[in-house]
Amino acid sequence: MTTPHDNGRLTYAYAVLRSGARPPAGLLGIGEAPVHTVTEGPLAALVSTVPAAEFDQPQVHERLEDLAWLETTARAHRRVVDEAAAEVGVLPLRLVTVYRDEDSVRAVLTANAERFERLLARLDGRLEWGVKAYARAPEERRPAEGHEPTAPPAPGAESGREFLRRRLRDRKVRDSARQESDGLARAVHDTLTQAAEESRLHRPQDPKLAEAVAASGAADADGHAPTGTRAAVTRGPNVLNGAYLVRREQAGEFAERVGELAARSPALRIELTGPWAPYSFTDLPEEAP
Amino acid sequence: MSYPATGAGGGANLADILERVLDRGVVIVGDIRVNLLDIELLTIKLRLIVASVERAEQMGIDWWRDDPSLSAGARRREVDREDRQQQDLARENAELRERIAALEGRRDALEDGKEEAP
Numbered sequence: 490m491t492t493p494h495d496n497g498r499l500t501y502a503y504a505v506l507r508s509g510a511r512p513p514a515g516l517l518g519i520g521e522a523p524v525h526t527v528t529e530g531p532l533a534a535l536v537s538t539v540p541a542a543e544f545d546q547p548q549v550h551e552r553l554e555d556l557a558w559l560e561t562t563a564r565a566h567r568r569v570v571d572e573a574a575a576e577v578g579v580l581p582l583r584l585v586t587v588y589r590d591e592d593s594v595r596a597v598l599t600a601n602a603e604r605f606e607r608l609l610a611r612l613d614g615r616l617e618w619g620v621k622a623y624a625r626a627p628e629e630r631r632p633a634e635g636h637e638p639t640a641p642p643a644p645g646a647e648s649g650r651e652f653l654r655r656r657l658r659d660r661k662v663r664d665s666a667r668q669e670s671d672g673l674a675r676a677v678h679d680t681l682t683q684a685a686e687e688s689r690l691h692r693p694q695d696p697k698l699a700e701a702v703a704a705s706g707a708a709d710a711d712g713h714a715p716t717g718t719r720a721a722v723t724r725g726p727n728v729l730n731g732a733y734l735v736r737r738e739q740a741g742e743f744a745e746r747v748g749e750l751a752a753r754s755p756a757l758r759i760e761l762t763g764p765w766a767p768y769s770f771t772d773l774p775e776e777a778p
Numbered sequence: 779m780s781y782p783a784t785g786a787g788g789g790a791n792l793a794d795i796l797e798r799v800l801d802r803g804v805v806i807v808g809d810i811r812v813n814l815l816d817i818e819l820l821t822i823k824l825r826l827i828v829a830s831v832e833r834a835e836q837m838g839i840d841w842w843r844d845d846p847s848l849s850a851g852a853r854r855r856e857v858d859r860e861d862r863q864q865q866d867l868a869r870e871n872a873e874l875r876e877r878i879a880a881l882e883g884r885r886d887a888l889e890d891g892k893e894e895a896p
Contacts, residue, residue, distance in 0.1 A: 499810065546810055553812070560792055567795045581803040587810040597806055608804070619794060649878045656870070691801075694793050730797075762794055768802035 498538035499545060500527075500588045503569040503581070504766065505598070505605050508533040510577035519565040527591045529598040532605055534582075535573055536594060544587050553585070574766035578613045580605060581766040612767045615686060615734050619762035620747055621694065622677055622729035624670035625755070673757050674729035677750050684746045685733035689769040693727040728757070732769035740764060 501519060506512065508528045516524035518537035526533040543552055552558045563584060570581045588594050598605070682688040735743045744761060751759040 502808070505804065544810060549810060549812060559796070563792070563795050563799045566799050570799075581799075583803040583805050584799040585810070585812045586806060586808045587812070589809045593809050601806060605804075621794075649874060649881055653874050691797055694797070765798060768798035771802065771804045 497541055499541050500536050500591055500594055501539040501544065502527075502586045502588065502594055502597075503535045503537075503566060504573055504579040505532060505534050505582065505609070506573065506577055506579045507531060507609060510579075512573040512579075513576050516569050516572055517565075518569050519562055524569055527594045527598075529595040530602065532598045532602060534594050534598060535569060535579070536591065537569075539587065544585070549585065549587075570766045570768075571764070574616060575764065578609055579766050580608050580612070580771055581768045608771060612734070612770060614737055615767060615770075616737060616740065616764035617767045617769055618685075618733045618735055618740070618743060618747075618764060620677070620681055620729065620731045620733065621727060621760045621762070622670075622674050622754075623758040623760075624666075624725040624728050625758055626725060670726075670728045670756060673754055677754065677757065677759065678729055678731050680750060681731060681733050681743075681746065684739075684743055685735050687734040687770055689732045691730040691732060691769070693730050725758070732765075734767060734770050 503518065503524065506526075508526075508531055510533070512524075512526065512535060516535070518524045519539050522537040522539065524535050524537045527536050543549065543558075552562075566584050570579060573579050574581070588597070678688070678690065733743065747759060747761045751757070
């Protein structure tokens with residue numbers, strides 16, 4: 490629990506928790522540095538040291554633009570936060586929350602004590618689950634054969650109207666495929682919102698982002714192997730990207746509900762991710778400090 | 779642990795992780811000022827790098843976009859696209875109306891001819 494002062498190192502904070510909480514032992518953070526807690530009154534922070542050469546100003550801004558560095562850092566951050574969250578209640582901090590020393594961390598814990606305690610109480614015993622739905626390829630949504638125009642039996646004026654109708658019909662088929670998957674996604678979200686305590690919608694994922702980050706190829710050092718990236722190429726558009734706050738003991742029930750929805754919605758491909766620390770639920774309304 | 783078998787990060791890709799650690803989580807000021815604006819700019823930049831205009835448009839038309847800060851740009855593009863579609867549609871309508879009118883005129887002329895013929 491001691492951190493010798495070292496000018497070449499800064500203190501990186503991953504998450505806030507209660508000082509009495511016992512996070513798993515042996516957590517390794519960014520650069521495989523051992524994670525420890527910094528305690529101040531009723532609150533504590535999970536921290537490790539990081540090299541100033543990467544995390545100090547101004548170089549950190551440049552590093553953030555480097556996708557491989559960003560990936561390694563994000564995965565290490567996520568691993569610490571989520572492994573701790575699996576055992577104890579934590580407030581995940583945003584990526585790259587960095588301090589000169591542990592005294593600064595303590596000062597921040599003191600300054601934000603009320604807000605942190607309120608959030609910890611609100612989120613205690615809950616974890617976040619991610620549910621993404623993708624529209625499946627709509628082969629079965631093609632117009633029926635009977636709708637294809639036949640040879641024009643009528644005088645010229647008829648084919649003009651027919652042409653217009655056909656154009657409208659084509660447009661409707663395209664729109665309705667999209668509307669159908671949006672509608673299904675909304676129904677999935679509504680059902681899961683009822684099964685969860687809180688829900689949030691993230692913006693839909695760009696499949697190219699998923700592919701780009703999958704292809705960027707930084708070693709996946711964490712135990713949370715991304716099993717979904719392989720499938721990215723065959724996915725349709727992401728029509729739902731939701732986050733759901735669920736009590737620990739209801740996780741199985743929630744996953745079952747997701748499974749039912751997936752079985753009932755052949756037009757969608759539904760994926761469950763988690764458990765995550767409650768990243769998406771730290772925005773409960775608050776008053777100015 | 780009582781988590782279902784699908785848990786423990788199954789299906790989570792780096793995009794899932796980035797959207798959480800960059801866009802979500804508690805924001806507190808660090809000694810190293812990584813301006814939030816920088817991070818937001820970064821994520822926007824990431825999206826722009828990888829998102830073709832077409833995808834960005836798709837991202838802009840989704841029903842759950844209740845966060846006004848997300849993508850004014852995508853919305854603008856969508857509005858532009860709808861405007862263009864409206865204009866195309868209007869032009870097409872006008873052309874078709876002319877064509878129908880011309881054809882109806884011709885049919886009427888033919889029918890007039892037929893009536894006179896017998």
